[in-house]
Amino acid sequence: xxxxxxxxxxxxxxxxxxxxxxxxxxxxxxxxxxxxxxxxxxxxxxxxxxxxxxxxxxxxxxxxxxxxxxxxxxxxxxxxxxxxxxxxxxxxxxxxxxxxxxxxxxxxxxxxx
Numbered sequence: 001x002x003x004x005x006x007x008x009x010x011x012x013x014x015x016x017x018x019x020x021x022x023x024x025x026x027x028x029x030x031x032x033x034x035x036x037x038x039x040x041x042x043x044x045x046x047x048x049x050x051x052x053x054x055x056x057x058x059x060x061x062x063x064x065x066x067x068x069x070x071x072x073x074x075x076x077x078x079x080x081x082x083x084x085x086x087x088x089x090x091x092x093x094x095x096x097x098x099x100x101x102x103x104x105x106x107x108x109x110x111x112x113x
Contacts, residue, residue, distance in 0.1 A: 007043030007079060016043070016079050023107045027088035027095065028063075030103040031081040042067060042080045049086035059084055059096075066097040073101075075109050 007013055020033035035041060044063050046056040063082055082100065091099075104110050 005039060005041055007041050007081065012041070012079065013043055013045075013081060016081050020079070021107070023103055024085075025099055025102050025106075027085055027091060027099040028103055029083040029085065030107055031083065032078045032107060032109065034077060035079040037077060039076055040071065040074060040078050040080060042082070044082050046084040047086055050084055050089055055089065059088060062093050062096045063100070066093070066100045070097070070101060070104075073111055074104055075111055078109060
């Protein structure tokens, strides 16, 4: 994933949280808003309730990988934030990937084949 495709600043995160729509499932919350660009920008956040920094970092790596491998299935032109929930602590990669795809599908961002 390229650097331009990441949300980094607090201002960018605030804009998505404040003006975007949100959808949730058991493990994740997805916030998204249109960005008027030809590509998606994405941010990943975890709650401290998930565990210590090692656990949070491991979960974010899994989340980034799940997004990276499935980004071609997602419509373009959105700023998105994937936020973890506390009960996502002990799930494996397949469950993370399934949760990401579920959120993308229910939010209507999934490309139609």
